[in-house]
Amino acid sequence: MSLASVHRRRRDLRLLIGDGVxxxxxxxxxxxxxxLFALALGYxxxxxxxxxxxxxxxxxxxxxxxxxxVRRIGSLRRWVWMFAAIQAASLVxxxxxxxxxxxxxxVLYIVISIYWASGYMTGPPWQTWFTSLVPSGIRPHFWTNRSRWIQGFLGIGLMAGLVLQAGEQAGLPLIAFAVVFGIAALARTISAILLSRHSExxxxxxxxxxxxxxxxxRRLFADRRTRGLLLYMLAFFLCVxxxxxxxxxYMRETLGLEYWQIMCxxxxxxxxxxxxxxFVGRLARKFGPGRVLWVxxxxxxxxxxxxxxxxxxxxxxxxxxxxxFGWACWETGSFLLVFDTIPEDKRTPIMTVYQLALATVMTLGSLLGGGVLEWLGTGMRGYAVLMTLTSAMRLVSLFLLASIEPSGLQLRHRARMLATRTRGMIPGWPAIDVDVVDSDERDPSR
Incomplete structure (x- = not known):
């Protein structure tokens, strides 16, 4: 690799962190x-x-x-930074x-729909672009390092709760929201500028x-492991x-928490x-992203x-x-598995369809939760049923995670082993000697 290429890659990695921040x-x-803004408006x-x-x-x-x-414009970079800029403008x-x-x-629903549409339009092309900027050998380490910066500045962004608290105490709660939304728009504008300076x-x-x-x-989703991973992720977010x-x-109205307490x-x-x-990054490198996802x-x-x-x-x-800790494991494992499982030339169409499916299950989940609260009320009883329901659903979703073996705990393999050995112990049933490890479990690259 030439000195110019090394310099360009290091610059891209710094810009990726800056954009993420x-x-x-x-x-x-x-x-x-x-x-919280909608609640403050009285809805x-x-x-x-x-x-x-x-x-x-x-x-x-x-x-x-x-x-x-993206095909029409002919550039992943141009598409991503343009819609990042539109997302910034949607906050105005x-x-x-x-x-x-x-x-x-x-109006509120339309504006936030534009915010999400422009943000979603950057997602799959950025994921495809990302693999050309970050070599696979350093990807787990770089991703965990970048994620630490992201989580740190996400926490700083959440200090907007202090601004909201001050605005409420001063009798200007909505002016406080104008300030934090202005900060958000400025941050995304800088993000769009940094994206425009990446190489391609x-x-x-x-x-x-x-x-x-x-x-x-149909052709792109024919691969069993790709299909299994994305179906599990959809089921998980439906539950969430x-x-x-x-x-x-719940925190603001039912528990009566102040903005600063919600921020904490x-x-x-x-x-x-x-x-x-x-620590999660080291686990992913040592045991693989599948086991980290299981944790x-x-x-x-x-x-x-x-x-x-x-x-x-x-x-x-x-x-x-x-x-x-749980979300750090889940997000790191699922993100790395997407890169390991889906080839980069197929990632944009697959993740575009996945994002629509994801938004659909998120909406269905929220409608189910909203229906429970409308039925039982927004008191402690309604929320208790809701929280118990989602936890039970997440436990059931673990069975879907077993479908993306051999990344996880090989539950299907062990179940077949147990069934085979049990059958051999039943009087009158012939003992059978079969290889219960299927071809997908033999080949972890699939």
Missing amino acids: CFSLMTGAGEWQFV SEVTSGLLATVPMFIGAFVQLVTPWG PLVIGASLGSMPIW PNPGLAKKIEPPTPGTI FVTAPFFGP VQAGTFGSKILFLP GAVVTAPAAAFWLISDQLWWLVVLQVYVG
């Missing part, structure tokens, strides 16, 4: 405040909670044009609405991206989003991720039910530290 600052200061808990998913579904449907658009109407003190709910080592890759036609989708959109309303609870998660990510899935499964143990602030913070 600005993106996470936008997420913490802006995206995570959407539901109900269910209406506000659904703001976290319904615009997401609309945006995911719009982003289906991404593969066609929220600044204006908060400054004016009101915003119709239909494989400029012809954009022309190779296939549009997600029905025939292409039964409760996820309603934690904000959220900071427990992200501080924990920062602390554990180096995350098992740890996070009962987490929602643990909220019912106590409503004391110290307990909620400790619980989120535990949850942060």
Whole structure:
């Protein structure tokens, strides 16, 4: 590799971290405040909670044009930074609405739908572009290092809670939201500028991206392991989003937490991720991303039910530290498995379809959760049922995770072994000697 190539790669890695830092600052200061903003405008808990998913579904449907658009423009870099800039611009109407003190709910839903659509349009092309910027040999280490920066600045973004608290005490709660949304828009603008300065080592890759036609989708999803991984991830997020959109309303309205207290609870998660990510990265390198994903899935499964143990602030913070470790494992394992499992020339159409499916299951999960709260009420009884339900669903989803062997605990293999040996011990049944390891489990590269 030439000296110029080494310099370019190091510059790209620095820019990737800078972009991630600005993106996470936008997420913490802006995206995570959407539901609280709707509550501050006077809308109900269910209406506000659904703001976290319904615009997401609309945006995911719009982003289906991404593969066609990338091929038309002919550059992954140009497409990504352009829509990052549009996402930054979509936050400006929220600044204006908060400054004016009101915003119709239909306008709020449209603006946040544009936010999600533009964000989704950057996702799959960026994932395809990322593999050309970061060699596979350093990818796990770089990803965990970048993730630590991201989680740190996500925590800084969540300090918007202090701004909101100060605004409420000063009698200017909506002006405080205008400030934090303005910070979020500025951060994403800087992110778009950094994206525009990345190199594009494989400029012809954009022309190779296939549009997600029905025939292409059937062919791309024919691989069993790709299909199994994505189906499990969809099932997991369906379970998560039964409760996820309603934690904000639960903390604010039912538990009566102040903004600074909500910030402390959220900071427990992200501080924990920062602390554990180096350890998780070492686990991924030593044992593989599949086993790390299993750890995350098992740890996070009962987490929602643990909220019912106590409503004391110290307990909620400790619980989120535990949850942060689980999410660090789950996110690292799933992210690396996507890169290991899906070839880069197929990643954009596959992940474009996946994002629509993901937004769909998130919306279905939130509608299920909203239906439970409408039926049982938004008191402790309704939330207790909701949190127990989502934990039970996550435990059931572990069976789907077994379908992506040999990355995990080889549950199917062990079940076949047990069945075979049990049959051999039953009087009158012939003992059989079979190789119960299937071809997919023999070949971990599949």
